[in-house]
Every structure is written in structure tokens, then in C-alpha cells.
Amino acid sequence: MKKGLFKKKIFIFFLSIMLILMFAIVLLYYYNDKKVEANQSSLEIEQFANAQFNKIDLQLNIALNYLMNIKSHIQIEKFAIGDTLDFYNVLKIQNELKKNILYIDNLDYYIGITKNQEEALVITPFTTTNQSKYYNQIGISEDKQEWLKNKIKDMKYNREYLLVTGYEYCDESNDRVLNYILKDDYFGNGECVFIVTIKEKSLFSTLLEMNKGSWFINREDKIIAKHKNMDNESFLNEDEIINYLKSNNNSIEEKEFNLKGFKGIIVPSNVLDWKYIYVESKPSIANKILDIFIKLLIPYILLIIISIYITIKITKKLYEPINSMVNSFEEFTEVSEVDEFEFIKKKTNEMKLQNKRLEAMLLEDKNIINEKALKDLLLGIKDIHKAKFSDSTIPEGKAIVCILEIWKNEEDLINENIVLVKSNLRAKAFELTNVEFVNVDYKTCALIFNVNTAQEAIKIIKDAVEEVEENFEIEITAALGKIVDSYEKINESFKDANKIMEYKFALGQKFILTSEELKSIKDRTYYYPLGVENKLIFSVIEGNIKEVNTVITNLVEENFILRNLDNKSRKGFAFSLFSSINRILQELKEMPEDFFGDDIQYYDNFITLSNEKDIITGIERLFKIMIAKINEDKDEDNGRLADEMMNYIHENYHKDISLNDISEYLNLSVKYSSLLFKRVTGSNFKEILNKHRIDRAKEILEKNPKIKIGELANLVGYNSSNSFIRVFKKYVGISPGIYGEKFN
CATH class of the missing domain: 3.30.450 (Beta-Lactamase)
Structure with missing residues (x-):
């Protein structure tokens, strides 16, 4: 690049703006002119056609009146x-x-x-x-x-x-x-x-001497009369006109006619149930091109000349201070090929970069120290006097702790995603003066609010968390502890929030859980929280008879020994268990008749039970039958399914496959496939897939060390080179480039 390049950029930039602006002005002028012309043409067609149609109506009216008189x-x-x-x-x-x-x-x-x-x-x-x-x-x-x-x-x-x-x-x-x-x-x-x-x-006697347009009379779905005056123009097919009328619902109102290269008007007769149609051809392509040239291109060419002149003047004026500045740099005068503005940008960016690095290092050190001190307070490891903050300033006033727990399908909730989610939450906390972020464990973090009411904290949580959930396609459950008088007591609020989080399944896993909702548990008629239901379902699907018996025993003790349920509540509890049984059958993709076989009467009769003893007996019997059936088929199916799962990965690893794809292939639900995969392979789907992909990548590198990383990533099923490199390092310990050099 040579000196003066930025001047050319300025010239091209302003010239482009001027040309676009001028073109928009000319186009707007042309559009308005054509609009006025089209309106005038439509008005002329309407007046001309109506005059002729009125003559036909007058003739018909006289003839029909004479007929009425004769009768x-x-x-x-x-x-x-x-x-x-x-x-x-x-x-x-x-x-x-x-x-x-x-x-x-x-x-x-x-x-x-x-x-x-x-x-x-x-x-x-x-x-x-x-x-x-x-x-x-x-x-x-x-x-x-x-x-x-x-x-x-x-x-x-x-x-x-x-x-x-x-x-x-x-x-x-x-x-x-x-x-x-x-x-x-x-x-x-x-x-x-x-x-x-x-x-x-x-x-059409009055039209015989005219050399303009064509005339049609329509009744119902037929053209009953026509007259053509157009000499050198194609004549419209009658079927085309009838189809056009049908597409416009055979309206009896006057309206414009617009079909292919023709325009005109449709007018209903005032005497009979006829429609009069006048059609004339639109301007030819040659005429349109000539019209565009005269009304659009010639004015635009003149405006281009004016635009160039104005741009030259603007460029000269704007470039003067830039030219003066770059020539003041001794380094600039010693080079012959450089962009003036790029030179200034380079020097400025170097200074900004150094400044930002320094600021970031200081801020990061400060934030790490503060977060560590807050975590010590939160977990009760140290009191406020022993916790070390980067500065001595500790927020004053009331505080409230909110625990955030990240949820997603286990196969997709990899460490990278959790780190990104927490980074986003941490960034949002830094943007606010009254919120502090603390990383608690693998899937949990906490926000500490310096507010006076829980509602203030809830509003901030909703604004921050909902955006993160949408961006990363995850679910976050928030448990809000009680308000404490000062930061010294945030451990109490943290414990309270932890206690509430333990009841997330019983509370329906809502977005924000509070102590008020915890109190509502006491008002429920029977005990069967979502967490317990999921545990029961998964234990049955896995054929874990010991875990199933434990869950059933706890449910029976809680609902029939510790609680005095009325008949309605017992029925409600039985119905909930019956729904869980149906969910298990759905996960197994089994029909009740096929699954229970000769024992189907126990399934059919269960929902009708209301007596406490009958319900307990029915629960134990049904789940005993289900466990026996699942364990009977499990050993036979597991080996076959394991082979099918691994074969699917080996044949499709180079594609963008997921647990959903293998579930469809095996005709199983995603949840059941996840459990089954882990049971028969000892690892999850993502882990097995990544290992196989990396093994194949190593084989390819050993045979072709000079292959491009992007090409290699695509060959083994990765859409992103960065993702491939990161996973390769995780399993091999070095990058694919370094690994390939060993065989070069």
C-alpha cells in the first residue's frame, strides 16, 4: 500500500454514498412519475370503457323494455x-x-x-x-x-x-x-x-372503427360476446379470462383487470347479470426500456457527474488534517508503502492494547481475591474479619443469597458449556453495582444481592438468567434465601437457599424458588414429588429392584403411615403412580397389553382402587411384575443394543450425529437411550463418540501428517476446527498439528 491510499478510500466512500443517494432520488422521482402515469392511465381506461358499456346497457334496456311491453x-x-x-x-x-x-x-x-x-x-x-x-x-x-x-x-x-x-x-x-x-x-x-x-x-357497433383494446361480455363461467380491435397484439384466451374472474371470486363490483401483459377494467351490467370487460395491452418491453432510459438513466448520468465533482471537494477538505498528522511521525516519513490511517490506527491500537491488558490483569486479580473472600463467607469457612478482600470496602446494608443450579440433558451439559454459562452470569453480575458472583461447584453458582427486598433480587435474576437460558438452551433453577442484616450473615442466607434447593423437585422445579413456596408443601394432600417420581421411573427402567423397593417403601410410609389421607387424596396418589407406570411404558415403547400379558388385569384394575390396603398391594404387585419383565428381557437385549449402538457410531461418526439420532435409530426415547448407553458401555454417548473420532483422526494423521486441520476436522465429524483441536488435546494431550509432526 502506498501513501495516499486512505485519501482514495475517502474518495470512494463518499462517492459511493453520493451515487446511492442520487440513485435513490432518481428512483423515487421515477417511481412517483410512473405512479401518476398509471393512475392517469387507469382513469382514462375507466372513463373510456364505461362510456361504451353504458351504450350497450342502454340498447339492451330499450330492447328488454319493448319485450316486456309486447308480453x-x-x-x-x-x-x-x-x-x-x-x-x-x-x-x-x-x-x-x-x-x-x-x-x-x-x-x-x-x-x-x-x-x-x-x-x-x-x-x-x-x-x-x-x-x-x-x-x-x-x-x-x-x-x-x-x-x-x-x-x-x-x-x-x-x-x-x-x-x-x-x-x-x-x-x-x-x-x-x-x-x-x-x-x-x-x-x-x-x-x-x-x-x-x-x-x-x-x-359493439360504436367500436367498429376503433383500433384500441378488446371487449368481452361474460355471464357466469362463459364469454358470451367479444370484439377485438388490437391489430398486432396477442389475443387473450377466453379460458384465461374466465380463470382470472374465478380467482377474483367473480366479484360483481367494478374493478381493475390485470393479467399477464394486459390491463383493463371489469364493469357489471346495470341491466342483466353480465360483466363487461375491456382489455388493452401493457406497454412493450422496448417501450419500457426507452422510458427507463429517458426518465431514469439520463438524469442519473448527469447526477453522477455532479457527485464526482462534490466528492473531490469533500475528500480534499477531509484529508488535510490526516495528511498533516501522519507527516509529523518520523517513522512514517521513512516508509514509502503504507496506508496513512492504518499507520495511525496501528500506533493507537498498540497503546490501547497495552493499557487494556494492564487494566484486565488488575481487575482479574481483584475479582479473584474478592470472589474467594466472598466464597469463604458464603460457606462459613471464615468470618468477615478474616476474609481477605482486594480492598477494605465491604458493602453495607441488607443482603440476600440466590443459588443458581444449571440443568440440561446430561449428554450435552459438558464442562465447556457450564464454564461459558458461568462466565456470562459473572459478566452480568460485574455490570451491576449491587450484585456479586461466586462460583460454588460444578453446576452451581451463587449471586449475592445488596438489596432491601426479595422482589428487587427476583427482578434482577429474571433479567439476567432468562437471557442466558435462551442463548445457551439450558434451564437454570434459582433458590432465593432469606434476607440478612449484613454481609457478615450471608452464610445464613446461603444455608436457607440450599435448603430450598433440596425441595426443587417437590416444588415442581420452578424458575425461582422461595421460602414462601417451601411452606406450601405442607398444604399438599399427598407426597409424591417430581424428584422421587423420576428416581422411581429410572430405577424401574434400569431393573434396579433394590432401589425400586426402597422408593416404594418410602412412599407407602410417607403417605399411609405418616399422613392420614382421605379417600380423594388416596385416589389422587394412586392416579399419579398409574401415570408414572404409563410414562415407564412410553419410555420402553411398549403397549400395556403386550408388556403385562396375562397380568393385564392388575394394570386395568389399579386405577379403580380406593382402599388403602388394596392400593398398597396393587403398587407392590405391579412394580414387582414390571421389574421381573424388564430384567427378563434386559440381558437378552443389552448385548444386541450395545452392538447396534457401537456400529451406529462407527458408521456415522463423520456426520453431525447426536443422542437423538441414535435414539431414533434404535426406536427408543432419548432418556432411555442415555441410561441404556451408560449401562451397556460404562460411559455416555458423547464420550464414546469423541473417543472414536479422535482415534480415527490419529489414524489419518499417521498416514497423512500434512493434512489440513480443517479438512481433518470435517472428516471425523467436527464442524469447527477449534472444537476439534480442543477435544483432541483433551484425549491425546497435544494438538493434532504437533501429533502429526511426529510422523512427518
């Missing part, structure tokens, strides 16, 4: 109820139809009147014919006519209509037509069918 004529009624054909009445109907037919405001339509009878007469403005010929004329083929007659027969009077599309004379080269079919009843004496036939192109 009420006396001649139509006579035609409907007459059994014989009255030709004079037919002529009158034709004359009436001729008055207003053919063109109404450019709408090309005509009306046919008939009865829903086989080959009934159809009356039109200029002629009469039979149904088959007329249906064929209005685009309804012969194979569809029978369907139409049945549909007309099922229609309700004046309450629904049919809409049938087709081509005149069933020829697709002719005009496409829409047939609006309505049925009416005349006082129950007869009925008429009215067929209004509208030519599709007349609906």
Missing part, C-alpha cells in the same frame, strides 16, 4: 291460451312486432314468439315458421334443440332466462348471435316463449 298485449295472451291457431290474431302480433323492431339505436335484433310444444308455430315480425327451422335460423343446431326444449320446460316464469349463443343458420361464416329466451304464464291457462335474438356485432 302484456292481449293478442299474445290469446295466442298463449288458444288451443287452435287463429291466423288473424297471428297477423295482429306480427304487425305489433313490426312497429319497433329491427334497429333501436344501432342494436340489430329481432323477436320470435312461440309455445313450448313440439313443432309449435314461431311468430316473427315478417313471417311464421316452425320451431326446428327457426331454431336453426338463430344458430341452434338440431342436436341442441331437444336440450333447449327441456331447459325451457324447466324454466320458471319471468324469474329466469336462458342465454344461448350461436351463428345464424348454424354457419360460423355468418354473424354470431345471442339468444335471450324468456317464458311467461298467462293465468295458468297457457304459456309463451319469447326469444330475443341479438347480433353480436351490433352490441
Whole structure:
């Protein structure tokens, strides 16, 4: 690096900021411009399309009003109820139809009147014919006519209509037509069918000279009419439009249309249950690129030029004091390749580092001395006058001790994790002026609070401990002793907290245990704390008949000799034991019927027992059966499971495996697998896995001493080189690098 490099860094930094800022400004301008343009385009589409749709609605309204008027004529009624054909009445109907037919405001339509009878007469403005010929004329083929007659027969009077599309004379080269079919009843004496036939192109007559967009009319799940004006653009598929309408829940409200490269509007008809759809294509990619170039790139290029000029000025001004400072160092003037700022940072960091090291050493010595003195006070080894503190200052006022016990799965609670947890707790204590940390033993530490009330201490504990629990995925139980008058008596508070911690299982292993909760034990109806339950379950699973008998004897003595339980409490105690039995079966992954076999009646009847003598007999009998069954299968299974466990480790040690994985492989619970592993191997899963991995690593190093440590770590299942080196040192006594040098 040469002199002036920091100046370049300043220039690049400010130029980058300026360019990003300018780009953001131009992008915001472009975005707002496009937003205004899109709103204007939507408004234009809405106004243009609504004007055309209103014309179609007006035409339909006139035609349907005329139909309603025709229906009420006396001649139509006579035609409907007459059994014989009255030709004079037919002529009158034709004359009436001729008055207003053919063109109404450019709408090309005509009306046919008939009865829903086989080959009934159809009356039109200029002629009469039979149904088959007329249906064929209005685009309804012969194979569809029978369907139409049945549909007309099922229609309700004046309450629904049919809409049938087709081509005149069933020829697709002719005009496409829409047939609006309505049925009416005349006082129950007869009925008429009215067929209004509208030519599709007349609906869009005002659009024929336009070269813009496409128009569709939709009813239910069909496009019943369409008109395309777009010359050089792809035409939307009708199925795509119908699917789009369905995806929008066929809303009857006016809304925008936005599909693929098209935009438009959907407007419901005010006359019929139709939807009008107008669609036009969005701007092409070429037009979009041109638009971006004109509105975005050209302004940005101009702003880049301005940004460069401003950056040069800022860089020159900022660099002046730096340049002056570095040139004042004699050492700097003697070198030709160095970064000015890095040079200053290096010198400053060297001084800071030395200062921090000195401070850390002093603070560490002070903290070690103080923690040792506090531990002596806490454990009652020395009194306050003999305990040696780094300074003579001892906090005044009341004090309270909280014992923290760390909990986690035994396989994962390695020494490293405990050290890290305690380090975090110690750091949090140092941050507070009224809290002291003391390391008690392997899984236990203590916090000494200089507070007036227990609530103050509880608040601090929650804030500090909950964060540590979350970060390290562990559980911590806190036992809070009584408040004492001074630090001289903290041993009393410590003893009180220890006593409370002994009842952690009986108290439900809550987060913070206090003396108030200890008093609540006396109010319980029967004695069966969680610690005792876990001990009983594990002893049964291990087949330890001596330990099981001891636990059962203690439970019987506590609940039936030392306590006078009522019937409800006895049942509660029996139910709790029954739940424990079920937990044991779950751990063993056994069904009650399969496990107990011929003795299943003792299991089934146990929960119904209420008599004291019957419950005691039932408990002893059930657990005797379970122990016998487990010990009977244990010897046979242990050898097989031991082989399977070791084979699994040997085959999968290079993967990121855990006790959960081997439990799934063996189809056992994690807790049972942990107990079983220790029983058949004499060690825990983590220990066996690490030993095997290190043995394999040693073999690889002996064959290939020059292998990279990171690569070797991955080969034997470690994701972190640091973790691998630490474990290797633990089992071998030296690092893998030094071990490999022996074979180089």
C-alpha cells in the first residue's frame, strides 16, 4: 500500500454514498412519475370503457323494455291460451312486432314468439315458421334443440332466462348471435316463449372503427360476446379470462383487470347479470426500456457527474488534517508503502492494547481475591474479619443469597458449556453495582444481592438468567434465601437457599424458588414429588429392584403411615403412580397389553382402587411384575443394543450425529437411550463418540501428517476446527498439528 491510499478510500466512500443517494432520488422521482402515469392511465381506461358499456346497457334496456311491453298485449295472451291457431290474431302480433323492431339505436335484433310444444308455430315480425327451422335460423343446431326444449320446460316464469349463443343458420361464416329466451304464464291457462335474438356485432357497433383494446361480455363461467380491435397484439384466451374472474371470486363490483401483459377494467351490467370487460395491452418491453432510459438513466448520468465533482471537494477538505498528522511521525516519513490511517490506527491500537491488558490483569486479580473472600463467607469457612478482600470496602446494608443450579440433558451439559454459562452470569453480575458472583461447584453458582427486598433480587435474576437460558438452551433453577442484616450473615442466607434447593423437585422445579413456596408443601394432600417420581421411573427402567423397593417403601410410609389421607387424596396418589407406570411404558415403547400379558388385569384394575390396603398391594404387585419383565428381557437385549449402538457410531461418526439420532435409530426415547448407553458401555454417548473420532483422526494423521486441520476436522465429524483441536488435546494431550509432526 502506498501513501495516499486512505485519501482514495475517502474518495470512494463518499462517492459511493453520493451515487446511492442520487440513485435513490432518481428512483423515487421515477417511481412517483410512473405512479401518476398509471393512475392517469387507469382513469382514462375507466372513463373510456364505461362510456361504451353504458351504450350497450342502454340498447339492451330499450330492447328488454319493448319485450316486456309486447308480453302484456292481449293478442299474445290469446295466442298463449288458444288451443287452435287463429291466423288473424297471428297477423295482429306480427304487425305489433313490426312497429319497433329491427334497429333501436344501432342494436340489430329481432323477436320470435312461440309455445313450448313440439313443432309449435314461431311468430316473427315478417313471417311464421316452425320451431326446428327457426331454431336453426338463430344458430341452434338440431342436436341442441331437444336440450333447449327441456331447459325451457324447466324454466320458471319471468324469474329466469336462458342465454344461448350461436351463428345464424348454424354457419360460423355468418354473424354470431345471442339468444335471450324468456317464458311467461298467462293465468295458468297457457304459456309463451319469447326469444330475443341479438347480433353480436351490433352490441359493439360504436367500436367498429376503433383500433384500441378488446371487449368481452361474460355471464357466469362463459364469454358470451367479444370484439377485438388490437391489430398486432396477442389475443387473450377466453379460458384465461374466465380463470382470472374465478380467482377474483367473480366479484360483481367494478374493478381493475390485470393479467399477464394486459390491463383493463371489469364493469357489471346495470341491466342483466353480465360483466363487461375491456382489455388493452401493457406497454412493450422496448417501450419500457426507452422510458427507463429517458426518465431514469439520463438524469442519473448527469447526477453522477455532479457527485464526482462534490466528492473531490469533500475528500480534499477531509484529508488535510490526516495528511498533516501522519507527516509529523518520523517513522512514517521513512516508509514509502503504507496506508496513512492504518499507520495511525496501528500506533493507537498498540497503546490501547497495552493499557487494556494492564487494566484486565488488575481487575482479574481483584475479582479473584474478592470472589474467594466472598466464597469463604458464603460457606462459613471464615468470618468477615478474616476474609481477605482486594480492598477494605465491604458493602453495607441488607443482603440476600440466590443459588443458581444449571440443568440440561446430561449428554450435552459438558464442562465447556457450564464454564461459558458461568462466565456470562459473572459478566452480568460485574455490570451491576449491587450484585456479586461466586462460583460454588460444578453446576452451581451463587449471586449475592445488596438489596432491601426479595422482589428487587427476583427482578434482577429474571433479567439476567432468562437471557442466558435462551442463548445457551439450558434451564437454570434459582433458590432465593432469606434476607440478612449484613454481609457478615450471608452464610445464613446461603444455608436457607440450599435448603430450598433440596425441595426443587417437590416444588415442581420452578424458575425461582422461595421460602414462601417451601411452606406450601405442607398444604399438599399427598407426597409424591417430581424428584422421587423420576428416581422411581429410572430405577424401574434400569431393573434396579433394590432401589425400586426402597422408593416404594418410602412412599407407602410417607403417605399411609405418616399422613392420614382421605379417600380423594388416596385416589389422587394412586392416579399419579398409574401415570408414572404409563410414562415407564412410553419410555420402553411398549403397549400395556403386550408388556403385562396375562397380568393385564392388575394394570386395568389399579386405577379403580380406593382402599388403602388394596392400593398398597396393587403398587407392590405391579412394580414387582414390571421389574421381573424388564430384567427378563434386559440381558437378552443389552448385548444386541450395545452392538447396534457401537456400529451406529462407527458408521456415522463423520456426520453431525447426536443422542437423538441414535435414539431414533434404535426406536427408543432419548432418556432411555442415555441410561441404556451408560449401562451397556460404562460411559455416555458423547464420550464414546469423541473417543472414536479422535482415534480415527490419529489414524489419518499417521498416514497423512500434512493434512489440513480443517479438512481433518470435517472428516471425523467436527464442524469447527477449534472444537476439534480442543477435544483432541483433551484425549491425546497435544494438538493434532504437533501429533502429526511426529510422523512427518
